[in-house]
Amino acid sequence: SQELEQSPQSLIVQEGKNLTINCTSSKTLYGLYWYKQKYGEGLIFLMMLQKGGEEKSHEKITAKLDEKKQQSSLHITASQPSHAGIYLCGAPSTSSNTGKLIFGQGTTLQVKP
């Protein structure tokens, strides 16, 4: 079965610093979603990547998809306390075409003011 591995599992950075979170799949990626979750809340959609080499940005967050490496990265520039939370990558399951997502275990980000 397909698995997504995120690294690091947790991260503490000083406000203003840059950071990168990686998501590696055990199987070919046919798209990759990034979500953010605050404790006790649902998932907030950040970005969807569909093609190898695709890169998308929203405000200070940039995500890239490397199909050959079966990997995606999420980069935050000049981090702020509002960026704190759990970041989850999700990919459409390769075993079905229903759109169900397989998720990584999440990366917990703390930003120190």
Place this chain on the structure above:
Amino acid sequence: GAGVSQTPSNKVTEKGKYVELRCDPISGHTALYWYRQSLGQGPEFLIYFQGTGAADDSGLPNDRFFAVRPEGSVSTLKIQRTERGDSAVYLCASSPSGLAGGNEQFFGPGTRLTVL
């Protein structure tokens, strides 16, 4: 409201009891998903509805779990004879069509289930 809503937000029950969790998807979304998230883990797929029918229930852990979506809108996840291991956050998501690789899934805030 325009988003996915779930009720109750919290549910505490005793081992062996029956519980129902409700999901109101975004109006017009034909695809509805249920996921379960344990502490420190990512969400795990439970069941997928396309319209009224359960198109994929391969994620349901056992026959104590059942879900319905009788009119193709609101869905109810039902858990019989709850066990302590069922404690988790149950997330519902909806999508315009459910096609793989194309549609964002919009998530609700979840229901936190605690089985004592």
